[in-house]
Amino acid sequence: MxxxxxxxxxxxxxxxxxxxxxxxxxxxxxxxxxxxxxxxxxxxxxxxxxxxxxxxxxxxxxxxxxxxxxxxxxxxxxCSKEEKKLLQKAAARSRRQERKRSLEDFLHYESINISDYYFENGLRKVFPYHFMFKAYVKRRWIDRPIHEVLLDEFNFPFPDIIVKKHARCDSGDLRVNDECISPDYLLRDSDMISHKVHRHEMPVLDSPIDFIHEDDDLLVINKPASIPVHPCGQYTLNSLTHILARQYDRRPLRFTHRLDRMTSGLMIIAKNYDASLRLATEISAREVKKYYICRVDGHFPDEVEDSPSTLPQGVIACTQPLGPLCSKMGLHAVVSESSGGKPACTHFKRLLYDPDTNTSLVVCRLFTGRTHQIRIHLQYLGYPITDDPLYNSSDWGDKRGKGAQYGVPVDEVIRRISAHRSKDSYLDFVHGTESSISGFDRLRDHLNSTRSALDKEVRDRLLQSFDSTCPECIRFYKDPDMKCLVLQLHAYRYEDRQRIRIRSFQNIISSVNDSRYMGTKSRV
Known part of the structure; x- marks a missing residue:
């Protein structure tokens, strides 16, 4: 009853x-x-x-x-209004979960066959292709001209094609709600921006993906450096999501955490909704312990002045809040909580010190998951990661950002970093750049002279992908430096509440680029 x-x-x-x-x-x-x-x-x-x-x-x-x-x-x-709202939210949540549970594919897989890979000089590259960016208007974009939003929020190498010549708007490549607009169009709430571009993806290392463990629920891999996890910015096919789908036939996958593009190491990936929900719940509740290993400049200390006395011997804690410094560049820094910074906590412990190179091998444990957290906290302590092109630079001042003291205004720091990260520094000029020579002929001469080692089929495919309206097609770049692809930071261990441990030591040597650190004798 x-x-x-x-x-x-x-x-x-x-x-x-x-x-x-x-x-x-x-x-x-x-x-x-x-x-x-x-x-x-x-x-x-x-x-x-x-x-x-x-x-x-x-x-x-x-x-x-x-x-x-x-x-x-x-x-x-x-029912009262409050009870009714709670019931409606619970029902909506249940419907969303059921849709996610039954989902067999995701929107970002729609472009999986939009182009193909080719390989050159140890790099995985993508043939240029036409791509349609789509984005709904964010709250901070409302009542702003669309050309202003595109310039402020997105990295366009040639913004003049939007602002000066109106080329994108006149051709219909730039639309709002699938309708042609002018560059002065004021964005409204719920507008959807569509922008068709001829896309040139950035290259990544042609490194194999090691499979550590796989069952019906989880996939554990060792992510190579230089590869972003999700499609973003100038990476779509050269993302981990698409490489696993195309080369290893693993799809659909549900990523509950991520690693930075230049960071290598372990990743735990869910293969179904229930596993992703369980893993995401454990991570958000901080029940999963995450350990990294890195190489830093200088003799990393055993203690600092403001470190809590309750910590184990040799462990140093950094609890500085972090926040965005320049969203357009993905640049973050130590930012007070009153200015929008979020709490962050990282523990560090020195393993070894090499006096010949004046570098230390350091183990890091994350308690929060802020963007670039380990890199920024090490910069704040004055021991940045070796060869870190972003946070170990004189652009942050004479002390390279130690103690969040830059010696110059923050705007000047952003300007310096932006100038050094320009793609123009990788331009590879070739003969025959006179205006009388067509862009197609320039590309053909460049392929025959500088990149003659490529197969003829690859060169023909690159010529077929040429777009006369795309400025990128007539600009030729050198391959990126290794320090811009690989960061000496490796995620090597995860431990959950059931004491299940996953470790990966085989790639630590290559990750820190120095086999002397793995010797049996410690030099402290």
Whole structure:
């Protein structure tokens, strides 16, 4: 026999259906008890589901035993506004979870066959292709001209094609809600921006992906450096998501955490919704311990002045809050919480010190997952990661950002870093750049002279992908330096609440680029 509260829950549910126009219901009886309950169809052809049949059986049972008076006879039971909102949110959450659980593919896989790979000088490259960027207007973009948003929020190597020549707008490559607009169009809430571009992806290392473990729920891999996890910026096919799908036939995968593009190491990937929900819950509850190993400049200390005394010997904690410094470049720094910084905590411990190179091997444990957290905290302590092109640079001042003291205004730091990260520094000029020579002929001469080692099929495919309206097609770049592809930071260990440990030591030597650190004798 059902309890009285459950019986009244059914009555409330039926009443809600009546309010939606699906039922006609009347409740009557003596002394406020359920005496009769008449149900009739409101829509012809409305089929009874198994749930409705169960309700009929339950109501038939309810009529046999009168219930105590819960509501006055003349009052219809209703939920409060707060209860109704909670029920609606719970129902919406349940529907979203069910859709995710049954999802067999994702939107970012739509472009998986948009182009192909080719390989050159140990790098994985992608043939140029036309791509449609789509994005809904963010709150901070509302009532701003679209050309201003494109310049401020996105990295366009040639913004003049949008602002000066109106080429993208006039050709229809730049649209809002699938309609042509002018560069001065003011964005509104719920607008969808579509931008068609001829895309030249950045190259990544042609490194194999090691599979550490795989079962029906989880996939554990060793991610190579230089490869971003998700499609972003100038990476789509050269992302881990698409490489695993195309080369290793692993799709769809659900990533519950990520590593920076230049960071190598272990990644735990869910293969279904239930596994991703369980793993994401553990990570958000900080029940998963994450350990990294890196090489830093200088003799990393055993203690610092403001380090808590409760820490184990040799462990140094950094708890400086972190926040974005320049969202357009993905640049972050130590930012006070009053200025929008978020709490962050990292523990460090020195393993070895090499006096010949004046570098230390350091183990790091993350307690939060802020962007570039380890790199920024090490910079703040004054021991940045060796050869870190972003956070180990004189652009941050004479002390390279130690103690978040730059010696110059923050805007000047951003300007310096932006200038040094320009793609123009990788330009590879070739002969025959006179205006009388067409862009197609320049590309053909460049392929035949500088890149003659490529197969003829690859060169022909590159010529076929030429777009006369794309400025990138007539600009030829050298391959990026290794220090811009590989960061000496490796995720080597995860441990969950069940004490399940996953470790990867075989790639630590290559990750820190110095086999002397793995010797048996410590030099402290």
């Amino acid at each position: 059902m309890d009285k509260e459950s019986e009244w829950e059914i009555v409330r549910w039926l009443w809600s259906l009546q309010r939606k126009g699906r039922w006609r219901m009347s409740i009557g009886g003596e002394d406020g008890c359920i005496g009769t309950l008449a149900l009739s169809w409101s829509f012809a052809g409305f089929r009874k589901t198994e749930k409705l049949r169960m309700v009929h059986r339950t109501l038939a049972h309810c009529l046999q035993d009168p219930m105590e008076t819960v509501f006055p006879k003349t009052k219809i039971p209703k």
